[in-house]
Each structure stands twice: as structure tokens, then as C-alpha cells.
Amino acid sequence: MKIFFAFVFFVPALINAQDNHDHHDHHSHEGHLHEQMVDGEKLEVDVERFDKFVKGLKDKQIAVVSVKGMVCDFCAQGIEKTFKKDKTVAKIDVDLNKGKVFIAYQMNTKIDFEKIKKMIVSNGQNATKLQVLKL
């Protein structure tokens, strides 16, 4: 019985520890982009989500937009669908944890925050800040 309990407690702990180790390795060796200063400020993003978003992207500008009122998947879906209609957008994702929208544009695209604000408002949310990162 003791062996059973030891197994029940230790195996999940070991798996969890391995997961943490994997996460640590992931952030140690890949994509420090989220730690980069943009306009004197650090990006406040879900690190895993952001690293996954930028993985494989080259010669792109990443607009990180802070959005108010984005509390559920349905809000995120509306924003995603709106930006996917824009042909200048190469990729988009939503970080609900930090209230951010990631938008990848081609390098030659002029990023217009007023246009982004209008697109966000058309879905009922409010864009409050824009940070642009060049890859």
C-alpha cells in the first residue's frame, strides 16, 4: 500500500518537474524576442504564446496590440476574423491571458494604429496601445 501511495504521489511530481524543465529549456534556447525592449518598454505577453507565434516568421513586423474588454474566445474569434480579411496581415493570434493581439505584417507595410483601433472597435473592444517589433 505504501508503495502504491508513493507511486501515486511521486510519478505526477516527476512528470510535473519534467514539464517545468522542458518549459525552462524552451525559453532558454528559443526566442528571447519577448524580452526585447520596444519603445523603452518590455513586452507584456504570454511568453509561450508569443514564442509560438513568431516561430518560423522572417522579415516581418509584429504589432502587439493591448486590448480592453477581450475576456473570452468569442471576443478573440471576432478580432481574428476581422484581421484575417486584411490582405496585409500575414498572421494573427490572440493572447487572452495578457489581453494582447499579435499581428504579423510584411516589412513594407505601414502599420496604422488608427486603422487597427477601428478594426478592434468594430468588434466591440478597445485597443489602447501598440508596440511594433521587427524580426
Added chain:
Amino acid sequence: MGIKVLVFAMLFFTLNSEARPISYSGGSTLMAFSGNMYNSLYYHFSPTYRYSLGVESVEDKFFNQQYSYFRFTYLLSRRNTESSQGNLYFQSGLSSDGLDGHFYGLHGDWETRRWFIGFNYRDVKNSLKNYTDQFLQVGVAPYLGAYGDFHTWIMIKTKKNTLLGDWSTFPVLKFFKGNFLIEFGYNDQTEWDAHVMYRF
């Protein structure tokens, strides 16, 4: 017979108001409800996030009848913060049976990623008897999923219909992932009800 009519009316106007009444701009929503008294299918389209137009078809199991509601919902106010969204809606419906059958009311909610509070109030006119219907609902998400994950809500709902008088309180479980949402509520008067929603 009379009690069943009243219970049916209470269920219809309460449970159909639980779903989000307006989608994102250009979004469509298809909802189905199945319970011991009736089945309903409701489609609405939102030209903007401000309002939606829809049609609801009802299969009345008890009376063995079918009729429809033409529905209009308008967002009166929305308050966004970094961690929450609050909404107040006007809602209305006109029956295919004529002007005598209609309803209007208010629906409100406030939501963070962890907490949900909602209410509904409706004034219902029909050929049998006029009445009001209201509910309050509180929910908590036991974990916070990222966009695209499987989401779970545990809720408590309390409702009252002036035709019946008493408040009824019962648990509700809600699950959704992507465009798909399913919700179960249990009440000892009505047994299991199921509500399914697909947004596109």
C-alpha cells in the same frame, strides 16, 4: 394542464435568454434547445456588434404546435476594462401568431476570465396571460484556458416567473471550445435541459 403551460412559458423565455444575444460584426449564431417541454432552434445575425436580428422556431411538445419569434436585440451599453467586459442589452421578439404575442426586456452581464454575473428581465404578452420573467446567474471558471482551449464554467442560476411566484435555483455547467458551446442545467421540476450553440 394550466401548470404545464406556465412551466413551458417560464422555461422558454428563461433558457433562451441565456445565450449571448449578439455576435461579433458579421457573425452568425445557431442555437438549439431541447427540454422536456419543447425544442427550439434560433438563428441570429449581427451586422455590427451593436445589434442582432434573428428567427426562432419553436416546437411545442406539450401543445403539439409550432410557431416562430422574430427577434431584435440591441446593445445599449458596453464597458470594457483590461480584465472585464460589462453589457446591457435591450431585447424583443414578435410572434408569428400576431401582435398579441411579443416580449421585451433587458439583459445584462459582467464577465472577467474567472467570474461571470448576469441577469435577465422580460415582460411577456400573450393571448393567455401577461407575466414577467427574471433570473440572476453567477459563474466561475475553475481554470483559465488560453484562446482555443477547452473552457469550463460552473454556474448557479436563480429564476422567478410571476405566474409561479417562487424562485427556483439550480446548477448549470457550461463547456465551450472554438465555435461550439454546450450547456446543461438541472432543475428538479424540469429535469435535464440541453442548450447547444454554434457561432460562425
